[in-house]
Amino acid sequence: MSTMKVCVLFRPLSPKELSEFGDAVSVQGINSESFIVKDEKEQEFDFTFDRVFYQGSEQADIYEFLALPIVQGALDAINGTIITYGQTGAGKTYSMEGPSIVDCKCKKKGLLQRVVDGLFEAITNSEKPNKYTIKLSMVEIYMEKVRDLFDLSKDNIQIKESKVHGIVLNGATEVAISNSAEALQSLSVRENEMMCFHMKHFIHFGSDMAVHVAEWDS
Numbered sequence: 063m064s065t066m067k068v069c070v071l072f073r074p075l076s077p078k079e080l081s082e083f084g085d086a087v088s089v090q091g092i093n094s095e096s097f098i099v100k101d102e103k104e105q106e107f108d109f110t111f112d113r114v115f116y117q118g119s120e121q122a123d124i125y126e127f128l129a130l131p132i133v134q135g136a137l138d139a140i141n142g143t144i145i146t147y148g149q150t151g152a153g154k155t156y157s158m159e160g161p162s163i164v165d166c167k168c169k170k171k172g173l174l175q176r177v178v179d180g181l182f183e184a185i186t187n188s189e190k191p192n193k194y195t196i197k198l199s200m201v202e203i204y205m206e207k208v209r210d211l212f213d214l215s216k217d218n219i220q221i222k223e224s225k226v227h228g229i230v231l232n233g234a235t236e237v238a239i240s241n242s243a244e245a246l247q248s249l250s251v252r253e254n255e256m257m258c259f260h261m262k263h264f265i266h267f268g269s270d271m272a273v274h275v276a277e278w279d280s
């Protein structure tokens with residue numbers, strides 16, 4: 063089985079897009095893995111992914127398919143990463159955070175909140191909850207340098223590969239967190255320190271149960 067899953071999400075068209083291109087957007091779903099796009103010359107292109115999330119898909123379904131296996135793997139010290147990728151306005155922030163990191167209605171919660179909740183829930187339900195600690199790092203890759211958003215004096219963190227821990231952010235601040243609310247509050251405050259406006263996002267689970275949340279400019 064592949065260790066990587068690639069999914070695509072169609073977000074709803076904005077009112078502006080609907081009025082400008084509504085009729086010209088031609089996507090025909092085949093099934094939950096494939097769809098056809100027709101261009102302006104009526105030429106058809108078909109695409110296949112591990113899963114296609116069509117317009118109206120629930121954030122919960124995306125979490126369950128994409129992120130839950132990674133959360134469960136993290137308890138067995140399996141590294142995992144979730145990346146959103148797309149052009150500006152594609153829906154990366156919404157997919158990761160929903161309308162807001164904190165203070166967000168349950169149904170619209172993004173992957174970030176669900177992953178943090180999922181980790182704490184999985185630990186609580188595990189046989190030895192005391193053997194785990196969750197640490198949070200948050201960095202931004204800006205102008206090809208990695209900045210530590212918990213300690214802005216660290217503005218050139220080196221990315222290293224260790225045999226034991228895999229990819230590590232050498233010297234990045236790690237903050238121990240004890241519950242979801244604390245983690246999300248911390249993430250939402252640190253987000254204000256970011257310098258770039260156009261970002262892609264990833265969440266990385268290290269084998270030491272660190273959750274690294276990083277963003278970089280496109």
Ligand SMILES: Nc1ncnc2c1ncn2[C@@H]1O[C@H](COP(=O)(O)OP(=O)(O)OP(=O)(O)O)[C@@H](O)[C@H]1O
Pocket residue numbers: 072073074148149150151152153154155156157259260261262
């Ligand atoms: N699944 C969705 N359901 C409803 N609205 C969505 C969805 N995804 C995105 N949107 C809306 O589309 C707009 C653009 O989304 P978003 O800000 O997440 O894009 P982005 O890829 O992060 O853009 P940028 O790279 O410019 O930061 C926002 O108004 C957001 O609320």
